[in-house]
Amino acid sequence: MSSSKKSPLLWVVHLSVLLIVVLWTLPTAGLLISSFRDKNQLATSGWWTALTTSTQNVVYRAPDASAQVEKDGKFVISGNVLENRGGVVSAWGTSPMKPAEFAPGGSATLRDGSTLTVQADGSFALVSDKTIEPGRGQRIAFTAEIPPRFTTENYKEVLTAEGIGSSFINSLTVAIPSTVIPILVAAFAAYALAWMKFPGRALLIALVVGLLVVPLQMSLIPLLKFYNGVGGYFGVPSKTYLGIWLAHTGFGLPLAIYLLRNYMAGLPREIMESARVDGASDFEIFIKIILPLSFPALASFAIFQFLWTWNDLLVAMVFLGTGNEELVLTGRLVNLLGSRGGNWEILTASAFITIIVPLLVFFTLQRFLVRGLLAGSVKGG
Known part of the structure; x- marks a missing residue:
């Protein structure tokens, strides 16, 4: 059989991937088109009719x-x-x-x-x-x-709304530390659970897996009461960024530790043994070997955690409050829509505005993800 002829199964795989890509991007394309449509047309017809009378x-x-x-x-x-x-x-x-x-x-x-x-x-x-x-x-x-009529008035209405700028900064202030802190803590914990032997390690791994199924909504109020109690003892105000950082860290750690531990446990044992023979400590092995090789897993979790914290509204309302100065971007847009949410032109424009930052983060970390995969190869001496 000639190597130039492609197997029918390969064509099926390619067509399946293409179909998945189209189905995955179609809602986003519709959202983008709708965000530029006239509000009267948007309220009476679907986005697929945008180019027809x-x-x-x-x-x-x-x-x-x-x-x-x-x-x-x-x-x-x-x-x-x-x-x-x-x-x-x-x-x-x-x-x-x-x-x-x-x-x-x-x-x-x-x-x-x-x-x-x-x-x-x-x-x-x-x-x-x-x-x-x-x-x-x-x-x-x-x-x-x-x-057909297209306009940028929808974006102007959202971007010029009162408080949008401060809410955007609030969301960044919440999302960035809430992504970095869990990664730092989880990386150390994952290395310990993967390569360091100590009593109770298996029990801790089982505990981490069990925490993955704990509903966030069930633990919000107990966690808030605990934080207010401890914070009141040390004189820390209840509605601060510190509280929401710690909350997102707590909610993100189980998944982060689970993913990173499984990834680190699959790294070649020979590398660590060679480093120990050369006199490297666990900390040096972690910093110089494990972290560079684990960059793909770190980047993957960073994407998921940033998406979660950026789009979050519930945790932000509980731990940060709903005041005009503390309101995050999702909360501001909900207020802008009104109680009935009938302003479709605002809904589409604001939805696309909120996904711009996550898209930038995804494509940026995707580039580093590929770089991490290439840098993770081991060269023989």
Whole structure:
């Protein structure tokens, strides 16, 4: 069999990988497209229709009687039903139940004797021979062909919101130490559990594995009470960055120790034995040999831990508070959305803003991850 011919199984693998990549990136692509769409179009159609003209049924309420003006002995209320949507009116009506009752340019006589006319460009005129009585404005239901419209207003609204800058700094202040501290502690613990013999080592490993299944929500309140008790004894305020750093460290350590210990235990034993023969201590072996070889595992955990701490809201609310000065970025965006979360344009833009930093961290550490894999090879003397 010629080596130039690829096995059918290889083609299946390639197509499967391609399919997984497409399915994995499709939601992110949709989120990015939606974040630049006009908010009116975003609320009525999916992102996959972003490049096509969409048909929308809209109910518009004309200004009330206070907007009437007198022209040539008649009283007129005018405006444009399309407002800032753009597009063309294809049909209209005086009731939401009949949005295609009249063609553009047609006129309808209302109950009070006034005449309503709507043009294809969206302009309308409500004309009456007598003064229009006070009351709610006339409803105009219409069907419009709206062309695709993209804007950066969604991002401007989010980025210029009050407190966004300080919340961004708060999230960085929480995420960076909450990623570095667990790695430093877990690396030492993983080396000890992997290569140092001492009584109770197996029990400690079993304890670490058991801590992996402890629900975070179940331990939040006991941990907070414990921290407040100890902090009160030493005069440390309850709502500080120190508290949330320690909390994220505690929640991240079991997984970090488990991953790093398994990785370090798989490193060649001959390297450590050679180093000990040369008189190296455990600390020197750990610093000069284990850490460089374990960089791929360290980078992998750093990615997961940073993603977790950056996107966290629950732990930040419990240990840091919800005050205006302490609120992290996720909390600020939740407040910006409102209680009902109906502002889709804010939701899409803010969601993409929050993933920019994790994406930068991922691609940066991925580069170091590959470098760590290449640097981890052992050269013979």
